[in-house]
Amino acid sequence: MATSLRRPSFTGCSSSPPDADDEGVRGTCEDASLCKRFAVSIGYWQDPYIPHLVRLSKERKAPEINRGYFARVHGVSQLIKAFLRKTGCNCQILNLGAGMDTTFWRLKDEDLLPSKYFEIDFPMIVTRKLHSIKLKPLLSKPILDLHSEDTLQMDGHTLDSTRYAIIGADLRDIPELEEKLKKCNMNTQLPTLLVAECVLVYMTPEQSANLLKWAANSFETAMFINYEQVRGSRRNVPSSSKPGIPEFLTSCRLVARVFGNSCLGPQESFLEFSF
Numbered sequence: 001m002a003t004s005l006r007r008p009s010f011t012g013c014s015s016s017p018p019d020a021d022d023e024g025v026r027g028t029c030e031d032a033s034l035c036k037r038f039a040v041s042i043g044y045w046q047d048p049y050i051p052h053l054v055r056l057s058k059e060r061k062a063p064e065i066n067r068g069y070f071a072r073v074h075g076v077s078q079l080i081k082a083f084l085r086k087t088g089c090n091c092q093i094l095n096l097g098a099g100m101d102t103t104f105w106r107l108k109d110e111d112l113l114p115s116k117y118f119e120i121d122f123p124m125i126v127t128r129k130l131h132s133i134k135l136k137p138l139l140s141k142p143i144l145d146l147h148s149e150d151t152l153q154m155d156g157h158t159l160d161s162t163r164y165a166i167i168g169a170d171l172r173d174i175p176e177l178e179e180k181l182k183k184c185n186m187n188t189q190l191p192t193l194l195v196a197e198c199v200l201v202y203m204t205p206e207q208s209a210n211l212l213k214w215a216a217n218s219f220e221t222a223m224f225i226n227y228e229q230v231r232g233s234r235r236n237v238p239s240s241s242k243p244g245i246p247e248f249l250t251s252c253r254l255v256a257r258v259f260g261n262s263c264l265g266p267q268e269s270f271l272e273f274s275f
């Protein structure tokens with residue numbers, strides 16, 4: 001839907017029909033964001049935006065969890081900034097399975113935004129995030145301030161503005177994903193950073209491979225950051241939610257094979273990046 005206003009507003013957003021499958025996988029968005037929210041609340045790192053997207057859980061998280069999340073957020077953030085500096089911000093970022101991630105807003109504060117920042121997640125997750133964006137000026141103002149047209153493309157599970165787009169799509173459905181990204185003016189000529197932070201493990205190796213092959217064939221220059229659990233346990237997640245786990249390391253190996261080969265990180269969790 002396009003709203004035609006002098007200053008675009010977030011009104012008129014219809015809600016999306018709930019998609020029934022993958023409930024367990026979507027639940028991982030809640031887990032990750034609650035852990036990040038808790039770590040931020042006790043000072044592990046600064047994030048003024050996450051309280052506007054995620055409620056504070058009553059349950060305290062163990063120090064190991066807080067430290068793990070600190071390393072994860074800091075590590076991914078360092079690599080994103082390295083890419084932005086290397087490209088002089090003349091690039092785009094695709095955050096795959098972004099959940100309640102706040103990188104776009106934090107980069108804006110550091111004057112380090114790419115030409116365009118895209119977030120993709122299941123429509124139901126996107127609808128929830130869009131709801132918060134519409135309600136919270138701290139989240140909506142940077143998007144509106146950076147928007148250069150009178151109209152803002154928006155429906156219940158997509159918002160497309162000049163510098164930020166959020167898209168409800170299934171990463172396993174490549175034609176749909178590509179079509180939606182193109183509608184939001186994804187530019188395959190621009191240096192592109194793809195980020196998957198604890199996402200590929202929720203797909204089968206074949207599905208991750210398809211996504212990676214699409215990425216490798218679509219962009220003139222691309223870098224892929226894959227932060228993944230390896231040697232994972234099935235303890236806390238229904239087994240059907242983590243089809244990638246039995247072949248742990250598969251997604252890291254796949255990224256390395258498709259994009260080149262650079263690995264960083266401790267034994268239990270790989271931060272992988274490849275030019």
Ligand SMILES: C[S@@+](CC[C@H](N)C(=O)[O-])C[C@H]1O[C@@H](n2cnc3c(N)ncnc32)[C@H](O)[C@@H]1O
Pocket residue numbers: 025026027028029032033096097098099100101120121122125169170171172196197198199202203
């Ligand atoms: C563990 S959460 C991580 C969220 C975010 N990357 C972070 O680190 O805070 C995994 C995310 O990937 C999304 N996801 C998993 N499989 C997906 C798929 N096939 N299509 C779209 N999103 C997917 C989930 O909905 C969820 O938001």
